[in-house]
Amino acid sequence: MSAYILEMESITKTFPGVKALDDVNLQVEQGEIHALVGENGAGKSTLMKVLSGVYPYGTYDGKILFEGQECQFKNIKQSEELGIVIIHQELALSPFLSIAENIFLGNERQSKSMIKWQETFAQSKKLLERVGLKESPETPVMEIGVGKQQLVEIAKALSKNVKLLILDEPTAALNETDSENLLKLLLELKNQGISSILISHKLNEVSAVSDSITVLRDGQTIETIDATNEKISEDRIIKGMVGRELTSRFPERVPKIGETIFEVKNWNVYHPQQTDRKVIRDVNIHLRSGEIVGIAGLMGAGRTEFAMSIFGKSYGKKISGELYKNGKLIQVNTVSQAIDHGIAYVSEDRKTYGLNLIEDIKRNITLANLTRISNGSVVDENKEIMEAQQLREKLNIKTPSVKQIVGNLSGGNQQKVVLSKWIFAEPNILILDEPTRGIDVGAKYEIYSQINELAEEGLAVLVISSELPEVLGLSDRIYVMNEGRITGELSSAQANQENVMHLMTGTGGN
């Protein structure tokens, strides 16, 4: 027998009308980092929910063996007791409690229901050292960044004597340094004998740290690639995920650039609470029809703040500067004025700012432009369904019906719904803030194709992205921001990773 810590054998899980998992097998060796990759809705999360007991024994078919023993988990607690801990994409920390309290939340160091604070802090300190986090255990969690919060989650898992750590998109919200640290920590834990399952869309990370890679597609195991001896290329993984070789991650496009249709001049914005802090300083940009313009910048450079302040002053105070559309000065003080002037903004945070998760797809799509499907103030629901169905097909939203509740869709499909919503609003100027955050390669490609198509139709598209390859791959022209200023403007021919990075960090380019 091999040293498998986990064997999942022919797992099948059906939801009404959908087979989410179909005879899936997953074998994780003792002490390895096992990556689980696949497109949206391939079944990765469902598989992990089966494993952790979110879907209790009896609601699925198949067998789970952990350290050779068959397991029949009824809830998460039972799987945690055996040392299987999941860290979800959305962190489950309580913001007002301290790091130490969070680490031992639900697992308190106690004697007779009284908390033993000395022990709590002492043990927290040790755990924090293990994960390499230099913060006092007494610091409230809300005062540390997302990257550090992720480390607190891992410390919490370690406190439960974790044997198998499952990380769901751990680096989706992290910047590059934090991501690197996290991956280093994973390797460190591996040396300590802790096995882990890494679910990630970032294939460069997968290829860098994994010992084996299991690919899921449409609820089935496609293959498990052994990566112990050689580094597996991203293209190799993508081939398994999409069932075809992606020759390019960005679709081909011949730009047809027209006149300047939108200009921002001398744009200045102050912070909404600290009103003496300038967030955006003297920004001047212009967009031409048919052009895709990227904004590159580090976290906190002010890209989102800039975009939202243009979009009906949705962010900031004491905003000054002028907006010109087709050479004419326009007043944009509210979101509805912005929409009337043909400006659309697709937020970076689709769940908080983009969608009404408890409503269905069609109602989300039409919300920003209801007059288009209305006679007077009466909504034509049949027309609404027609329009929504057209967009569903155009953007390939994977769902049987436009009456599906948006909260039940996968991330990539939700992103497509948000994009549909703003396409439906018929803008001339489309601002996309992190359009592919947290979604898989296949869906990314589809979204890139959509963006290209929109530019083809004559829209001016402004793309904000933290992923440098994305900005470089998509844009015809790139503005680089640093600390609220535009520090450079490059054509796609001029731009490369190095000079953009220099401008982003304010160390001077070219």
Place this chain on the structure above:
Amino acid sequence: MQTLIHLFRNNIREYGMVIALVFITALFWFLTDGVNFKPLNITNLILQNGFILVLAIGMVLVIITGNIDLSVGSIVAFIGAIAGVLIINNNVPVWLAVAIALLAGALIGVWQGFWVAYVGIPSFIVTLAGMLIFRGLTLYLLDGQSLAPFPESFQKISSGFIPDVFGGASIHIFTLVLSAVLSIVLIYLDFRKRKIQLQYNFEVIPIWITIAKLALLILAINWFMYQLALNKGIPTVLVIVIVLIIVYTFIMKNTIMGRHIYATGGNKKAADLSGIKTKRVVFWVFVNNGLLAALAGLMFAARLNSATPAAGNMLELDAIAAVFIGGASMAGGVGTVIGAIVGGLVMGVMNNGMSLIGVGIDWQQAIKGMVLLIAVGFDVYNKNKG
């Protein structure tokens, strides 16, 4: 059969409440030996619950936006007091007094809407304050005394009936005619909807289900109207309630305004960034609720035939309970006018039935509380399962 089960499963929320209502009605039919189905009692049921249904309609909109209004009971009393002072003490013509009272209700809505929407104080706090303020003002206006009686024309608001233009003797013929017309309109609307759906090539539910559903509905309506016809015909209260149901269902289901209300409650930030003026939406929903509470206040005063300081005590809780029994969510974004009405009727049928079989007010309260808990519990259970 498969389609029927499927249809039921997808709409368990809507059908569940209707089934509960039917079940509760049947239970009391059994317990009261059919007294609760006597024509006189059915008329009474409507007269007793009209104002709660009106309050529930206003309240469901407030709750859909993710807010709450605890003040409507006090508004009912305050409006009654205004009507009493104007009509009884100062001989103001009834029509003018009614207009002033409704305006006062709307202004109360403006006041509360302003604090909630534009200042950003939680609606729980604003309307808790309103509950105290308007109860206090009622006591001040009435000087702690009851005012009675109202002139007959004012009492008609709650005790009037639609006159029989055909002059039926033992039976109210106009009611039967209306009933027939209503049935035809329902059939027409349903088949028109079906035809349009077919034109768009949408999937339609099998024809036999449509027919069965319509048959049941029409049977229920006609039976109900027939009972009313056996008594004095259609009460004015019923007309008011039905008109409000139709108007508000239409607004919530078919208009841009309705969409904006649901969107505001579902995700306010996303609604803001979709160009919806969410503050304005919340403001107007409160104005509307003030107006409807004023209407309920007039109906209440007319029914009691007096303006009393204790009027409408705890009515807000009945309205809120009706809305939640009807499937609305505390978090906002979910709920329907019809649901709130069904919820209100569940409460009404129980009140009425329990009074008929002689259950004391003590147990009535406790049982209603349990029903609220079970209804919402059932809802939550279903949601978690799905």
